[in-house]
Amino acid sequence: MYNVYVLQSISRNYLYVGITDNLERRVAQHQNGKERTTSPYKPFLLILHEEHSTRIAARQREKYLKSGSGKEWIKRKILGTMK
DSSP states (O other), X not given: OEXXXXXXXXXXXXXXXXXXXXXXXXXXXXXXXXXXXXXXXXXXXXXXXXXXXXXXXXXXXXHHHHSHHHHHHIIIIIIHHHO
């Protein structure tokens, strides 16, 4: 199984969309500052994760969520319900 996940920075206005086959390990890497691209934005809240049976399906969803309309969907559907 492959997971598509969205992290929201607690301290800054930043969303990160990624894909992994081990969600727990990957989120821990982000939280511990092991990733250069996300390190300045930690700590994070895991606001969305979806399981997909193939890497191809997960990659398609990841690409959508990284797009402008995908980010708007996240803000409207996910962040809008968290307020």
